[in-house]
Amino acid sequence: MSFSVICSRCSNYRRMATEWKCSCGAPFKVVLQEKFKKEKIIRSNRSLWRYFHFFPYVRKEKIVSLGEGWTPLVRVKENLWFKLDYLMPTGSFKDRGSSVLISGLLSEISEVSGISEDSSGNAGASISAYCARAGIKSKIYVPEKASGQKMLQILSYGAQVFKVRGSREEVSKKAQEVDEGYIYAGHAWHPYFRDGIRTLAYEIAEQTRWKNFDYVYLPVSSGTLLLGFMDGEKHMYDSGIIDSIPRVVASQTTQVSPVYHKLRNLPYSPPLEVNTVADALVSTNPPLLEEMVNTLKAMNGDAEVVSEEEILNAHNLLAKSGFYVEPSSAVAFAAYLKHLREGTTNKNKRALVVLTGIGLKSQLLNENYL
């Protein structure tokens, strides 16, 4: 085998394919033994499966795809690019994770009746879509008050939705009590989900002809985007494909900013009730927090926080330039604008902002600020 799945904290090996958490309580991660090689890219494939070779746990005949990936990289100013990852089959970058996760599970486990997941947002919609595509069932556990376009999307794909009273942790707990034949594949826990996000780094490198950016701004909540992307960068760097790694900026809201605070050794106490226009960024205590901070430190990353006003302003600027994203995606652009204003970066540095979710599903926007 050219890969292993180990604990991100104690390095214990995963014992069986259905295990999603180490006995020490930490999440698992995928470690690749094989180097990235340009000649292994399947150039005729215009989806993320052009990188099939670098996912050794997926069997070709088990791939579940809706044509995700190979999204546009658009130059908007001399040194500013947007990666349009909201142009995905379900309208968010999560499809990278879902496609690889479901393909990986079906490759390793022969009898899968369905998947259990906890998310009322883009991840829930994405996982339901890929289960529908695979012809398996999905059970999606959501907070009691979940509603709106993302819920409608989840239901439309045919998922069974269960509303759970109580905290976000209680929703997860319910999803983890799986029925016979079902597998818990919470996107924040399962290593294959964030492993699929490696393809974002590969695509960007290929689209820029292997010349990397100085800065990359990502919205960060559960950490799958950040960790998957940085894993992809590290894989290419360790393989001698790129000669530098960009400074990755984990962009968060002032209310939900555990990564920002832990990275700076500052105390963080989230508000009793999170009330932000960036409603996809609500993980106040994500299971991957430790891993995110360690990775940012090891790879010279940074974190930034932005206010509600800065998010709405960035969202408006994006829309007025033709990019219609959800407010949570605008958080990354808001962090870039703040860095420009404060001199953390400047216009001579090559910057990339990843736009992660489409604006059409968003519930909290209203006409007041247009």
Ligand SMILES: [Zn+2]
């Ligand atoms: Zn462990």
